[in-house]
Amino acid sequence: MTQFGSPEDTARRDPSPAGPPVPRVDGVRLLEVLERLGEIGADPGGGVTRLGLGPLEEQARTWLAGVGRSAGLVPRTDPAGNLFLRLPGPATGPVLLIGSHVDTVVQGGRLDGAYGVVAAIEVLRVLHAGGVRLPFDPVAVAFSNEEGALVQLPFFGSRAVCGQLADRVGATDRSGRGADAYLAEHGGDPGRLAEAAWPEGSIAAYLELHIEQGPVLERAGIPIGVVEGIVGRTIVDIEVLGQAQHAGTTPMEARHDALVAAAELVLGVRRIAAVDGVCTTATVGFLRAAPNVTNTVPGTARLTAEVRDIDPARLAAGEAAVRAVCAEVERRTGCRVRCAVSSGSAPVATDPALRRAIAEAADALGLARLALPSGAGHDAQIVASVAPIGMIFVPSTGGISHAPAEDTPPEALVRGADVLLRTVLRLAATAGGDPGRGEGRVS
Amino acid sequence: MTQFGSPEDTARRDPSPAGPPVPRVDGVRLLEVLERLGEIGADPGGGVTRLGLGPLEEQARTWLAGVGRSAGLVPRTDPAGNLFLRLPGPATGPVLLIGSHVDTVVQGGRLDGAYGVVAAIEVLRVLHAGGVRLPFDPVAVAFSNEEGALVQLPFFGSRAVCGQLADRVGATDRSGRGADAYLAEHGGDPGRLAEAAWPEGSIAAYLELHIEQGPVLERAGIPIGVVEGIVGRTIVDIEVLGQAQHAGTTPMEARHDALVAAAELVLGVRRIAAVDGVCTTATVGFLRAAPNVTNTVPGTARLTAEVRDIDPARLAAGEAAVRAVCAEVERRTGCRVRCAVSSGSAPVATDPALRRAIAEAADALGLARLALPSGAGHDAQIVASVAPIGMIFVPSTGGISHAPAEDTPPEALVRGADVLLRTVLRLAATAGGDPGRGEGRVS
Numbered sequence: 001m002t003q004f005g006s007p008e009d010t011a012r013r014d015p016s017p018a019g020p021p022v023p024r025v026d027g028v029r030l031l032e033v034l035e036r037l038g039e040i041g042a043d044p045g046g047g048v049t050r051l052g053l054g055p056l057e058e059q060a061r062t063w064l065a066g067v068g069r070s071a072g073l074v075p076r077t078d079p080a081g082n083l084f085l086r087l088p089g090p091a092t093g094p095v096l097l098i099g100s101h102v103d104t105v106v107q108g109g110r111l112d113g114a115y116g117v118v119a120a121i122e123v124l125r126v127l128h129a130g131g132v133r134l135p136f137d138p139v140a141v142a143f144s145n146e147e148g149a150l151v152q153l154p155f156f157g158s159r160a161v162c163g164q165l166a167d168r169v170g171a172t173d174r175s176g177r178g179a180d181a182y183l184a185e186h187g188g189d190p191g192r193l194a195e196a197a198w199p200e201g202s203i204a205a206y207l208e209l210h211i212e213q214g215p216v217l218e219r220a221g222i223p224i225g226v227v228e229g230i231v232g233r234t235i236v237d238i239e240v241l242g243q244a245q246h247a248g249t250t251p252m253e254a255r256h257d258a259l260v261a262a263a264e265l266v267l268g269v270r271r272i273a274a275v276d277g278v279c280t281t282a283t284v285g286f287l288r289a290a291p292n293v294t295n296t297v298p299g300t301a302r303l304t305a306e307v308r309d310i311d312p313a314r315l316a317a318g319e320a321a322v323r324a325v326c327a328e329v330e331r332r333t334g335c336r337v338r339c340a341v342s343s344g345s346a347p348v349a350t351d352p353a354l355r356r357a358i359a360e361a362a363d364a365l366g367l368a369r370l371a372l373p374s375g376a377g378h379d380a381q382i383v384a385s386v387a388p389i390g391m392i393f394v395p396s397t398g399g400i401s402h403a404p405a406e407d408t409p410p411e412a413l414v415r416g417a418d419v420l421l422r423t424v425l426r427l428a429a430t431a432g433g434d435p436g437r438g439e440g441r442v443s
Numbered sequence: 444m445t446q447f448g449s450p451e452d453t454a455r456r457d458p459s460p461a462g463p464p465v466p467r468v469d470g471v472r473l474l475e476v477l478e479r480l481g482e483i484g485a486d487p488g489g490g491v492t493r494l495g496l497g498p499l500e501e502q503a504r505t506w507l508a509g510v511g512r513s514a515g516l517v518p519r520t521d522p523a524g525n526l527f528l529r530l531p532g533p534a535t536g537p538v539l540l541i542g543s544h545v546d547t548v549v550q551g552g553r554l555d556g557a558y559g560v561v562a563a564i565e566v567l568r569v570l571h572a573g574g575v576r577l578p579f580d581p582v583a584v585a586f587s588n589e590e591g592a593l594v595q596l597p598f599f600g601s602r603a604v605c606g607q608l609a610d611r612v613g614a615t616d617r618s619g620r621g622a623d624a625y626l627a628e629h630g631g632d633p634g635r636l637a638e639a640a641w642p643e644g645s646i647a648a649y650l651e652l653h654i655e656q657g658p659v660l661e662r663a664g665i666p667i668g669v670v671e672g673i674v675g676r677t678i679v680d681i682e683v684l685g686q687a688q689h690a691g692t693t694p695m696e697a698r699h700d701a702l703v704a705a706a707e708l709v710l711g712v713r714r715i716a717a718v719d720g721v722c723t724t725a726t727v728g729f730l731r732a733a734p735n736v737t738n739t740v741p742g743t744a745r746l747t748a749e750v751r752d753i754d755p756a757r758l759a760a761g762e763a764a765v766r767a768v769c770a771e772v773e774r775r776t777g778c779r780v781r782c783a784v785s786s787g788s789a790p791v792a793t794d795p796a797l798r799r800a801i802a803e804a805a806d807a808l809g810l811a812r813l814a815l816p817s818g819a820g821h822d823a824q825i826v827a828s829v830a831p832i833g834m835i836f837v838p839s840t841g842g843i844s845h846a847p848a849e850d851t852p853p854e855a856l857v858r859g860a861d862v863l864l865r866t867v868l869r870l871a872a873t874a875g876g877d878p879g880r881g882e883g884r885v886s
Contacts, residue, residue, distance in 0.1 A: 214692030
């Protein structure tokens with residue numbers, strides 16, 4: 001091996017007394033790229049609005065391609081608007097995909113997605129600058145439209161790569177403008193969308209570095225999260241049928257108050273996770289009563305209960321518990337309570353070998369680590385359908401995400417990128433050319 | 444005394460073996476007038492939409508004036524759109540006002556208000572046909588715009604009569620069209636509105652017959668309600684400040700869920716009346732959470748708690764209990780809970796002498812009676828500021844009101860009108876010319 005890292009960054013190499021120096025990312029460079037990327041779509045209020053498939057996502061992609069090109073990397077954009085950056089020269093073996101997305105929600109933060117892409121590019125820059133040869137071909141990726149904030153099809157880019165978009169290109173924005181129109185205008189090619197799908201087996205593994213978007217790591221004071229998997233999610237739509245009545249003339253015992261029943265449901269759903277521990281989270285995020293006026297006992301209410309867990313059995317138990325709460329509230333309040341699952345996703349596990357490589361990378365850097373699930377969705381859960389996946393989390397200040405206040409301290413960002421780099425190197429050290437087979441491939 | 448009632452109705456006179464026959468209303472005529480009045484503004488769906496100050500209220504007024512005129516009564520409309528019908532000839536003494544209103548809510552029922560007006564006219568017809576001379580001057584009234592469904596100033600007509608409208612004539616409909624424009628177009632006179640106010644002391648008493656709008660009489664199987672008073676009402680606006688968080692990434696114990704706190708409030712407010720019996724009713728009719736989407740822990744919620752009671756002390760205790768619930772939920776959930784009284788009305792008592800006259804009238808007719816408060820507002824509560832009031836209730840089928848399904852069996856409607864007539868005669872028998880002083884005037 002030759003020199004790693006940028007010339008001015010020698011102080012950050014591992015001070016290991018024996019053996020060759022181990023490369024570290026250029027933290028100053030990483031943070032600067034992240035900061036300049038955050039200027040694309042910056043909101044006056046401090047956040048970032050850079051919607052997927054829109055002009056600002058394209059601008060971010062074009063700018064990052066330029067950053068990579070000037071560092072000697074080779075950029076490519078596919079018909080779905082995904083940006084790839086690879087090392088120059090012929091491929092060295094199977095592909096290790098590393099990345100995330102650069103789109104945001106409306107008034108989102110500057111880190112969600114962007115951090116993982118910038119860190120992946122930084123990793124490739126370090127590898128390229130050091131002339132490192134790996135037994136696989138590392139490729140940085142910025143998947144398009146992960147959030148689905150503009151055109152309501154989240155995970156657009158990763159679905160396209162995984163061949164899952166064939167029947168979904170009819171998706172539109174709220175005004176009815178189609179994904180195809182956006183693609184045609186902003187550097188994609190709706191007529192060639194099928195070409196965005198990678199051949200089966202061509203992705204050996206996928207690594208994604210991301211902010212946690214929750215408070216667990218920060219509260220525990222631990223810098224690195226080794227993601228066990230992405231939770232599954234079941235959404236139960238609930239309808240309460242009571243009777244609208246005059247709030248002044250209807251005695252309390254003669255009421256069929258749909259909002260009282262809905263309140264029991266809100267508390268009952270919370271109890272499933274908060275008290276009974278049936279599943280990890282259980283939330284009523286939406287509730288609407290009718291007629292919803294001061295002087296009328298509400299006649300109907302609609303609400304959604306969602307449960308999440310990394311374990312399919314616990315996820316199913318959570319759904320069963322929601323149904324049991326509905327039945328109990330119906331029995332107790334005399335209102336009719338109907339419930340039905342409207343949507344959901346299955347839990348996705350990360351690959352044990354990739355988890356181990358991440359853990360060893362953190363250990364080698366002297367960074368405490370915590371195994372935890374991801375409660376939020378990520379491109380990784382899509383890629384999991386075609387390749388083993390691994391995810392690294394860094395703390396989110398206050399657990400805030402999808403908001404202008406979304407933040408992570410600079411040193412924590414640099415640490416996460418170092419763990420990403422070191423994980424790639426560990427995979428190279430243990431793999432026979434395939435990072436997904438490093439120490440035993442997983443389903 | 445001479446003959447009472449219509450010639451064909453002799454069978455319905457009291458079968459008292461001793462003393463002269465006592466008059467009864469003409470039930471067929473009463474129901475027919477009520478039915479034909481219900482055709483003015485009839486909805487295809489079965490209800491009635493006859494908005495106050497609008498053309499259909501005027502049409503109803505004009506038609507009722509004609510009904511009265513053809514029966515020998517003398518109609519008059521005042522500048523506020525109130526219709527009065529009196530016996531011909533000079534006034535015999537102080538005025539006993541008897542009536543209600545003929546406007547409805549949107550898609551209301553055919554009885555609310557209308558029944559009381561039609562019954563008052565029927566009472567005058569019976570008195571006139573029988574040539575009865577009373578020691579006071581009975582006047583039937585149809586107050587304008589009691590509901591305030593079109594121009595948002597309920598009790599418009601009764602407020603005008605009581606001299607309470609001077610500073611409120613700026614009221615408009617939702618499009619901004621003023622009460623004055625409606626008055627000018629539909630038989631009132633906005634320039635002479637002050638003339639609608641009656642001189643102090645000119646109304647000796649007011650009687651109002653109304654459907655209950657609640658289920659109490661029907662459930663008890665009792666045909667006549669003697670109204671104790673009209674409940675006071677206090678509305679408390681509540682704001683819950685939690686923190687919007689990601690429903691997947693935020694552990695249950697790290698949440699500040701405004702909807703969970705709001706649900707505790709809904710149940711706590713209900714408990715005030717339903718379990719603790721602090722006041723008669725306590726209702727959360729309105730609740731709105733934000734951002735109110737499936738996958739976000741709600742960050743804020745707004746709701747209204749209203750408490751009602753006939754007793755000012757219990758009303759105040761109800762408000763205090765709402766404040767205590769807010770404080771307890773704030774302490775227990777960690778969300779901030781702010782509350783403030785936004786509006787309300789004081790309880791209004793009916794006059795004991797008028798209550799006694801109503802009770803004796805029911806007793807004389809062999810009708811069971813129940814003393815109960817009115818949970819809804821009525822013109823009577825306005826008139827109470829200038830004169831003693833009495834109210835008679837008849838059952839509402841299913842307790843339904845302000846809806847097309849609002850109903851009361853025909854025989855129950857006739858019974859109520861008979862009690863109204865008999866009450867007037869009792870007041871005449873006991874009063875020294877002033878029905879309000881019949882057996883001791885009340886504050």
